[in-house]
Amino acid sequence: MELLNLAAPAVDGSQILVPGPDGLSGGAAGADGAGVPLSEGGANGGSGGTPEAAGAVNLNTADVTALEQLPGIGPALAGRIVEHRDQVGPFGSLEDLDAVSGIGPAMMERLDGLVTW
Secondary structure, three states, X not given: OOOOOOOOOOOOOOOOOOOEOOEOXXXXXXXXXXXXXOEOOEOOOOOOOOOOXXXXXXXXXXXXXXXXXXXXXXXXXXXXXXXXXXXXXXXXXXXXXXXXXXXXXXXXXXXXXXXXX
């Protein structure tokens, strides 16, 4: 149960991965063909957030399309993240995102556990 953050708020459009008894291996294929572990109640049948290591988007290597898959990140904001990374250098922590125009504390909280660097 360590992989499931029970305190993370569910956000409309977010994907909730619920680890099974064997962790995050296996699972059903999602719309994009990626493995998506499901709870017994289905994709929406549980609470929590995605585990940090599984399925997290790397801010230092993701392109605009990959960043747009994150909740609350549209084309313009994804472009600003990539532009900031290209101009300033790689992200070293979640807090580094605060320097990107359009990202504040609420957005960083929403992305916590969904991104890595």
